[in-house]
Amino acid sequence: MKIKIKSSKNFTLFIIMMMIFILLSIVMPSKFLTGINLQSMASQFPEFGLLALAMMMAMITGGIDLSIISISNFTGVIAALILSGSMDSSTPAGVAILFAVVAVVAVSMVCGLLNGLLIAMIGVPPILATLGTQGLFLGLAIVITKGHSVSGFPEVFMGLGSGTVIGIPVPFMIFALIAFLVSVLLKRTRQGFNMFMVGANPVVSKFSGVNNTKVLINTYMLTAVLAGLASLIMISRVNSMRPGYGTAYLLQAILVAVLGGTDPDGGFGSVKGLVMGIVILQITQSGLNIMSFSPFFKKFIWGFALLAIMVINFLLHKYNEKKRIQSMTDMKKAAKAG
Amino acid sequence: MNLKKLTKKNETYLLLIVIVFSIVINTINPVFMTVENIFDLLRSSSGTAILAIGVFVVLLSGGIDVSCTAIAICGQYIAINVLIASGVDNIVMAFLISISVGLALGAVNAVFISIFNLPTLITTLGTSSLFHGLLLEFVGTKAVNVGNIPDSIKAFGKMNILTIARPDGTEYGLSIFFLILVIVVVVTWLILKFTMIGRGIYAIGGNREAAQRTGYNIRKIQFFTYCYAGLLAGVMGVMHLALIRYSNPNYIVGTELNIIAAVVLGGTRISGGTGTLTGTLIGVALITILQKNLVLIGLSSYWQEFFIGMIIVLGVTITYAQNKINARRKLSIDSV
Amino acid sequence: MSEVFLEAKGVSKTFVGVKALDNVDLTIGKGEIHCLIGENGSGKSTLIKIIGGVYKADSGSVLIEGRELHEHGIQAIESIRAGVQIIYQDLSLFPNLTVAENISINQMLETNQQGVNWKTVRSSAKKALEEIGEEIDLDERVENLSVAKKQIIAISRALTQNAKLIIMDEATSAITKEEVDHLFSIILKLKERGISILFVSHKLSEVFEISENITIIRDGKKVGVYPTSELDYEKLVFIMTGRKLEYAPYIYNEEMKEDVPLLSVEGLNKEFQFSDINFTLQKGEILGITGLIGSGRTEIAQAIFGLNKPNSGTIKLKGKTVHISSPEDAISHGIALLPEDRHHQGLFEAQxxxxxxxxxxxxxxxxxxxxxxxxxxxxxxxxxxxxxxxxxxxxxxxxxxxxxxxxxxxxxxxxxxxxPEVFILDGPTIGIDIGSKHTIHEIIRDLAEKGMGIIMISDEIQEILDNCNRVLLMSKGRIIKEIEDSRTTTEEELYDIVTRNYEVEAGA
Structure with missing residues (x-):
């Protein structure tokens, strides 16, 4: 029954997405449905799309990760320093980029490990643990840069954030690849399966032989690595890194995760739903841009959308529950009659 | 209270940390422990403490409120704009407007949380964005400079309840802000301790289902809680304005996590039902000392964020590690 | 019977097409200790919720001292004012509040006051505790108390509201024998003061000990009401379940026995939980472990399964010592555990x-x-x-x-x-209706016959005797007796050993 409800949730999302798309295409075909606009949309969302994937994974295990933006800031600063440093020395760009990527992955893994240890080993509620590390990681980024921004990267590196291959933006391809990998992780690996189960009920999963500690530590390391990768796209696209960049993404990541059907209490969520959530957010944003609404109005819209979605989910849940009881009654009646 | 009970209390340890911390700062820079510096700290942190008390009450009820800062800035910015537009130069008016805005926005939170039963963190994240977005879109984005701030507000910011003369003849004093804080603390304490609605906040935070069964009106209690937090945010908005004599609609917002951190460090449980006002105030003191006094020991201000994060991580680690050890001592196998 | 306090007449209730109660009567006299007994799902809790004004009956009436209750719609407050207090299994206490406040809270809400007078709170809490001769620190937080103490607080709370009838729902399910005795002494004190008690349970032994009259319901229908003195165990089971369950005892196929046992536990110890636990399990055996709550049964099961690290002792599988420090290890060694609490430990309910x-x-x-x-x-x-x-x-x-x-x-x-080669079943039929119970027993026997080693833990001695070929009796963390062949003993005898041993220890 729940499966049906859930798939119908994804179906509703699909309808909403198509409706917004068609609406915008009809209202302003000359502006919305252009190659340039589609291309720019496809290069805008990947950095926050990766953050939303990370948020979804934390939520599936029944947690939340408030530190992803700070991790992005921290790793972004490190990558930026390595890359801009290479400009002064005679290090070849390729080596510097490799160095930067390795550093980002390594540092983000350590950040995630810290979150994971706090949550899984010590038992700190995820919201508190990541609230603390959020300040810690952002603080590190500020301390390293003394609050200044870092800029000036090798030419080749800029391709990561703003290049295209046969017309398709590189960041989009990176996002597509990672979304696919996360989907495989969630649906086809033991880690993924266990993430849902730990989120559904950690006591039962423990009694079922799942190593909760390991599953949670892995989860927070994965979310951190995704945040790290997002930072690479971020600094490449903006061509600089300033600590504090992208704080608005936190709300958007949570919004998209909830919009995409992830249960904040854990146990449910899918990449499919999340991607639709991202698309809805991005095309709405693009539509609002074209209609030249201010960024403040967008802020209002995101808050409103998040609340509206939750209220709708609440009402849908109530309705389905009613239907479920009704159908159970009918079944029992039929059984009695038969 | 006997010594044994005192050692059991979280606040005792926290206070010790604050004292040790102060002594360390003071040995490096003796300016810290002067009456003047302490008065100054009280003046600048009273508003934060009031906001924290609002968050504390919400946490007690088993919820969380990250929209309090957005509410505070909405109250402040709407109040200043109304005062300027209407030409009314009156501090009471400023408070009335800001508090009304705070109550109204708190009620919006309450509707989503008590009627639709939505998770409080995500709801207040949403309303925070909603309120702030509305403010910037429909009220304005321009900062109000000191020249345009009504005199009554500036005067209020300078008002002292106690003045001390320096040797050179100039004066410094204890701001009226401290008095407001004292009033808020006393009122909140009275509500929590001596009214049924206050006990209800503890009850729904401790065991919601039992509260319902016992006959508490949960919706009413939640409504009160979020409106009260909104009201306090409104009060803080005006105090902040009088403190810095400048109003920027992008200020205050973004500090909510520090405020929650202060409350949590003060020993309030995030799961609800447990926590004290004293703890909250000590938590605010700790965060304030970190924020304002790093410079005194020769550290640049950009260490602030790092230190606060560090303190939160250490604080929660110690608390929960303790819980884990205690649970093991109880030998209950339910807690595996 | 003396003066009647409560009379429920012809109460029926249907939930979404399922008849939960069908024309049920219940009469409780003033100062009577009455028992309502029935299987899980028989309608006991629906009935008490109707009396308490939580549910509305479809038909029938509830009279208190001859006056009809809930004539005009249901209201919990009306039942409370009439003197009915229900103590639910979870006790509905506030862990974060003090003893005094927990006891007085209903009274405060009842009077609809806005403020709190702490003097009254303390004095009425003190008075309520004194009424049943208890002494608990009024300023202690409830979360720091034992379940038995919490129960006393729940009873005291009921007393602050002039309770004339206290309904206790499964009051003994989480307390030790010692504490049950203490609870019963309190119940007797209440009786002396003219307060009626409705004791709702599915544990027969306790019902015999405390009640004067028993009302039995089955599948939502009242089967009968009997003075306790006229019933014996067998008769009660027969009336309760509607059939005499014929179990052929499980006979162990001795041919499966091997020189080296499948599982042997040697000198297992854990401070405050169990000590000196030694036993073996052969292929194809169903080994029963029974004892009162707090005897250490579940703790041992979880120790073998890697959820409860023992202080000392060894576990051997087919003669080889194994180290099990997590359920993962246990599973890889062929050990499985069906946990006691299906809802919280066994299943992901929404998945x-x-x-x-x-x-x-x-x-x-x-x-x-x-x-x-x-x-x-x-x-x-x-x-x-x-x-x-x-x-x-x-x-x-x-x-x-x-x-x-x-x-x-x-x-x-x-x-x-x-x-698995070793399957530990902790309370395999808790909360399951009698028909399904039988099928689950058959599945278990079938597994054993095919060579699996099974440990069955239950507090229903009858269930153990019917299904196990060998039985271990536990008390206070020790194995006090081993019955080699379950056919050689009876339920009464085992019950006697368990409780007598307890009394001997308590006396000494």
Whole structure:
């Protein structure tokens, strides 16, 4: 029954997405449905799309990760320093980029490990643990840069954030690849399966032989690595890194995760739903841009959308529950009659 | 209270940390422990403490409120704009407007949380964005400079309840802000301790289902809680304005996590039902000392964020590690 | 019978097409200790909720001292004002508040006051505790108290509201024998003061000890009301279940016995939980472990399964010492544990049946690149659904749509999928109706006959005797007796040993 409800949730999302798309295409075909606009949309969302994937994974295990933006800031600063440093020395760009990527992955893994240890080993509620590390990681980024921004990267590196291959933006391809990998992780690996189960009920999963500690530590390391990768796209696209960049993404990541059907209490969520959530957010944003609404109005819209979605989910849940009881009654009646 | 009970209390340890911390700062820079510096700290942190008390009450009820800062800035910015537009130069008016805005926005939170039963963190994240977005879109984005701030507000910011003369003849004093804080603390304490609605906040935070069964009106209690937090945010908005004599609609917002951190460090449980006002105030003191006094020991201000994060991580680690050890001592196998 | 306090007449209640109560009568006299007894799901809790004004009866009436209750719609407050107090199994206390406040809270709400007078709070709490001769620190937080103490607080709270009838729902399910005795002494004190008690339970032994009259309900119908003195255990079971269950005792096939036992536990110790535990288990045996609550049964099971690290002792499988420090280790050594609490330890209730089953055997489902094969996953789930005849339209249905019996089969399936050699079942039929109970017993016997070593833990001595070939009796963390052949003893005898041993120790 729940499966049906859930798939119908994804179906509703699909309808909403198509409706917004068609609406915008009809209202302003000359502006919305252009190659340039589609291309720019496809290069805008990947950095926050990766953050939303990370948020979804934390939520599936029944947690939340408030530190992803700070991790992005921290790793972004490190990558930026390595890359801009290479400009002064005679290090070849390729080596510097490799160095930067390795550093980002390594540092983000350590950040995630810290979150994971706090949550899984010590038992700190995820919201508190990541609230603390959020300040810690952002603080590190500020301390390293003394609050200044870092800029000036090798030419080749800029391709990561703003290049295209046969017309398709590189960041989009990176996002597509990672979304696919996360989907495989969630649906086809033991880690993924266990993430849902730990989120559904950690006591039962423990009694079922799942190593909760390991599953949670892995989860927070994965979310951190995704945040790290997002930072690479971020600094490449903006061509600089300033600590504090992208704080608005936190709300958007949570919004998209909830919009995409992830249960904040854990146990449910899918990449499919999340991607639709991202698309809805991005095309709405693009539509609002074209209609030249201010960024403040967008802020209002995101808050409103998040609340509206939750209220709708609440009402849908109530309705389905009613239907479920009704159908159970009918079944029992039929059984009695038969 | 006997010594044994005192050692059991979280606040005792926290206070010790604050004292040790102060002594360390003071040995490096003796300016810290002067009456003047302490008065100054009280003046600048009273508003934060009031906001924290609002968050504390919400946490007690088993919820969380990250929209309090957005509410505070909405109250402040709407109040200043109304005062300027209407030409009314009156501090009471400023408070009335800001508090009304705070109550109204708190009620919006309450509707989503008590009627639709939505998770409080995500709801207040949403309303925070909603309120702030509305403010910037429909009220304005321009900062109000000191020249345009009504005199009554500036005067209020300078008002002292106690003045001390320096040797050179100039004066410094204890701001009226401290008095407001004292009033808020006393009122909140009275509500929590001596009214049924206050006990209800503890009850729904401790065991919601039992509260319902016992006959508490949960919706009413939640409504009160979020409106009260909104009201306090409104009060803080005006105090902040009088403190810095400048109003920027992008200020205050973004500090909510520090405020929650202060409350949590003060020993309030995030799961609800447990926590004290004293703890909250000590938590605010700790965060304030970190924020304002790093410079005194020769550290640049950009260490602030790092230190606060560090303190939160250490604080929660110690608390929960303790819980884990205690649970093991109880030998209950339910807690595996 | 003396003066009547409460009379329920012809009460019926239907929930979404299911008749929960059908024309049920219940009469309780003033100062009477009455027992309401029935299987899980027989309608006991529906009846008390109707008396308490939580549910509205479809038909019938509830009279208190001759006056009809809930004539004009239901209201919990009306029942309370008439003197009815229900103490639910979870006690509905506030862990974060003090003893004094917990006791006085109902009274405060009742008077509809806005303020709190702490002097009154303390004095009325003190008075309520004194009435039943108890002394508990009024300023202690309830979370720091034992379950038994919490129960006393719940009773005291009921007294602050001039209770004339206290309904106790499964009051003894989480307390030790010693504490049960203490509770009963309080109940007798209440009786002396003219307060009636309705004791709702499914534990027969306690019912005999305390009650004067017993009302038995089955499948929502009243089967009868009897003075306790006229009933004996067998008769009560017969009336309660509606049939005399004929169990052929489980006979162990001695041919399966090997020189080296399948499992042997040697000198297992854990401070405050159990000590000096020694026993063996052979292939094909069903070994029963029984004892009162707090005797250490569950703790031992969890120790063998890697959830409760013992202080000392060894566990050997087929003669080899094994180190088990987590359920993962236990599973890899062929040990499975069906936990006591199905809802909180056994099942992911909102998740699909199939996922609930395969969680223990994910390794078996891996295909290329170490990825889970969806086909294998589906087949594994469906196979078990078929094998254990779980009634469901598909494996994708969430578990919480199943009945209790079918849910327990899902837990069985999840563990059988691991192909265990040693299967520990802790309370395998808790909360399951009598028909499903029988089927689950048959599944267990069948497994043993095919060579699995089974440990069955239960506090229903009858269940143990019917299904196990060998029995260990536990008390206070020790094995006090081993019955080599369960056919040589009776339930009364075992019950006697367990309780007598307890009394001897308590006396000494």
């Amino acid at each position: 699909a049946i199939g996922d609930n089953i395969v969680i223990t055997v994910l390794k078996k489902l891996l295909a290329g690149l170490n990825l889970i094969s969806p086909l294998k996953k589906q087949t594994e789930g469906d196979n078990w659904i078929k094998k254990l005849s779980i009634k469901t339209p598909s494996g994708a249905t969430p578990v919480n749509s199943l009945s209790g019996g079918n849910q327990q089969r899902v837990v069985l399936a999840k563990w059988l999928a691991t192909e």
